[in-house]
Amino acid sequence: MPLRDDIQAYLDKDPAARFAWQVVLLYPGFQALLVHRLAHWLHLKGLFFLPHFLAYLVRIITSIEIHPAAKIGRRLVIDHGVGVVIGETATVGNDVIMYQGVVLGGTGKDRGKRHPDIEDGVFLSAGCKILGPVRVGKNAKVGAGAVVLKDVPPGCTAIGVPARILDRGEK
């Protein structure tokens, strides 16, 4: 069951998460994801106000803002999560983890598709900003506070402001 999977992901990835009920009742990241799943389903049914209102309400509670149109895969973990923004045309794959303040945003230059694609298994550290219609490849990592404006190849690590890609072997 997808929902059970979503909960299990927190128990696997956050050492401070001990019980399933703890994740459901006390983890804002999980709650924001749960409400997003409903809002996104309503969005796909063609509704406008209700999904946006749900996203607005959950942002008040959690300080996490996910646009109802954003496509999010399975087992996303949003840990802490205050300040997380996931834009309208962003996509997020399976088994992604993101921390406080991560933004999947636009640069202000694009119309239409203007937010990033995050592939499976990506690790987005606290405060990093991924801006524009760029792709962060499978199992890539983005360092804390990094600002990513270009594609990150699969398996690579991006750090710095603006971000550069670390060579393999570089620490």
Added chain:
Amino acid sequence: MPLRDDIQAYLDKDPAARFAWQVVLLYPGFQALLVHRLAHWLHLKGLFFLPHFLAYLVRIITSIEIHPAAKIGRRLVIDHGVGVVIGETATVGNDVIMYQGVVLGGTGKDRGKRHPDIEDGVFLSAGCKILGPVRVGKNAKVGAGAVVLKDVPPGCTAIGVPARILDRGEK
């Protein structure tokens, strides 16, 4: 009418904003600005508790913190906005846009005037911090995550931590 202008600015600048009622009901950045206009007016009347209490309440709802004494021009767009801080002695011109996590703060070294002046048409990208009584000139841009501790001349772009000014022509 100023209020209509404020709403129109969102419709012009955020591709995800489609209807005026959507901005009024569902955009925390607009709501924080609206309450600030009232709090600032009460502040100018010499009241203390009420404007600060309004700012406190709207911070709970929106996670945007604007000191009642801050002077803000027309058509400010605060997009997403979780974590935005606008300090007591900051000024913001007309047609400014700012994103998640932008701080117009102090360095802890100054008393009295200790927050920045942001001139007309400035673009402040996600997570940038402008600290101290510095000036960001007309139509300047500050990149995501940048930390600005010195003046940014009009029309220039500042990026990096701490920020450097890009030469014209540099990308």
Added chain:
Amino acid sequence: MPLRDDIQAYLDKDPAARFAWQVVLLYPGFQALLVHRLAHWLHLKGLFFLPHFLAYLVRIITSIEIHPAAKIGRRLVIDHGVGVVIGETATVGNDVIMYQGVVLGGTGKDRGKRHPDIEDGVFLSAGCKILGPVRVGKNAKVGAGAVVLKDVPPGCTAIGVPARILDRGEK
């Protein structure tokens, strides 16, 4: 009395704080600390749900997230504070000041002790991230937006992404 000390610290360090009642009623950073003191006491008594529920509630109000197990010294000032995260195994000394978006977090690599130790008198500027079981020494400063992944010696200043230690005399 410790609580009086906590309030006085705001009056001393934030030029915008004028009255004790203002700090108590209108300062989310103080409120988050007060609730944390109670949650931490309940945590030490062996309770689980209640301290975590208090931390969850105060995070909704303040957008500040302090794990009930985190050990926090006297006179901590959290100014603005949206996005502040203090992890489970973090310790914070006396007379520390931190601003919006400061994260005392993990890197995802450690189990057990996985969050930083912040010693007395440390200054943590807006948006900095201190990650992993590192130590920030007495009276050290961390610049805005800096990402600290290694120890910072006492009295030193760390800036940049990732952070480097400034030589004495360097500005």
